[in-house]
Amino acid sequence: METSSGLERRRRVVLVPCPFQGHITPMLQLGAILHSKGFSILVAHTKFNSPNPSNYPHFTFLTLPDNLDGFDTSFDNLVNAISVINTNCEAPFEEHMVQMVAEEEQVACIIYDSIVKFAEVVADRLKLPSIVLRNINAAYMHSHLVIFKLLAENLIPLPESQLHAAIPGVHPLRYKDLPLPATIEIPQNVLDFQRSDMDIRSSSAVIWNNIDQLDHWPLQQLQQHWPVPFFSIGPLHKMAPDIPTSLLEEENNCLSWLDKQAPNSVIYVSLGSLAIIDEKELIEMAWGLAKSEQPFLWAVRPSLLNGSDAMKSLPEDFIKNTRERGLVVKWAPQKKVLAHPAVGGFFTHCGWNSTLESMCEGVPLVCRPCLVDQWINARYLTHVWRVGIELENLQQITIENAVRSLMVSEEGEVIRQRAFNMKQEVDRCINEGGSSHEALNRLVEFIISLSGRKL
Incomplete structure (x- = not known):
């Protein structure tokens, strides 16, 4: 040819x-x-x-x-x-x-x-x-077909008590993982x-x-x-x-900062290009990262908050207390960051591009889905491929524990090995x-x- x-x-x-x-x-x-x-x-x-x-x-x-x-x-x-x-x-x-x-x-x-x-x-x-x-x-x-089947059987809206129940024949999904809300009229x-x-x-x-x-x-x-x-x-x-x-300008200076960090020591944090969170969650994330005592690189997209600049909303004490082991940027060259030997974990929204990029580099994840397909991606990452930790709620203590578990615990080492095995499988494909x-x-x-x- x-x-x-x-x-x-x-x-x-x-x-x-x-x-x-x-x-x-x-x-x-x-x-x-x-x-x-x-x-x-x-x-x-x-x-x-x-x-x-x-x-x-x-x-x-x-x-x-x-x-x-x-x-x-x-x-x-x-x-x-x-x-x-x-x-x-x-x-x-x-x-x-x-x-x-x-x-x-x-x-x-x-x-x-x-x-x-x-x-x-x-x-x-x-x-x-x-x-x-x-x-x-x-x-x-495939979850769309599941939703249409539930609608045809008049099972939506579901009672709130059913949200955590497994969907029959669709392992590992629960009703709460569906991309459309199952407890209200869609x-x-x-x-x-x-x-x-x-x-x-x-x-x-x-x-x-x-x-x-x-x-x-x-x-x-x-x-x-x-x-x-x-x-x-x-x-x-x-x-x-x-x-x-990238449609946003990437701050490549973070790569030289990563060069100074120990192998597998840094958790990279990014919730993608579209998700919006409230200021309360931003603050909880900040203090969860601070109290984890782990080095971090955090991409805080200015539009991450609805109506205000997310970077300017970070607590001054957080910036001061983490200056020696953390770096906050507006946007990072993600594929290069995930490929860097210093990065040992990814706190992610579980968008599909981010999911694939982390798999390709053998980087395990803390999963915080925000919208659309991300709930299902997170469920597969944590319960089928088992290369991530599910964030059960958005409180700082939960974030602190999840980051510590991924980065420095025996459980984290097991997950990291699975992530490495998945990287090898991707390479073969x-x-x-x-x-x-x-x-x-x-x-x-x-x-x-x-x-x-x-x-």
């Missing part, structure tokens, strides 16, 4: 990401992988949270007007924001694709994030092959959003940013629901050439002959098979 010029390079793959950090990152990584395999890459993206084209000189970028200026794009209004994106981006995306028809440019397929349905609508209308990228844990997607617009997210429509295949061995059972269940080829080619950040993907490596080869051949016609 030619990879630098010729027929294969002229095959264009159009990528349509959802404009949030956890979604943009894997889509750009997928683009880098496919470019390395000989495809030309066009990224069609919203104006909101648009990537910097100068970071990806081998890609072509198309900005889609989204009319989101001044619109509330916080997590609480996420469903409405995505609805606006799907409405406003459909026409300009279709117009550009029609222009490509006129220029007779060969397009292999459109790969779109499952949330931005407008891309699939346009692909279907123009009779173009489309593939959906699922950049989440398959167990999370709003219709939320249900419509979830049903839409589960509908792959006319898509030709599903790409998963995961590892088949990790997600085998839920993948089997979903394969019965979606009778199209599945390609589990994750972790994408390990399969892809190293490219910058992404190396030649491994499941992700072979799935990627099959995906490349599949895309080539789709690109036999011109627009």
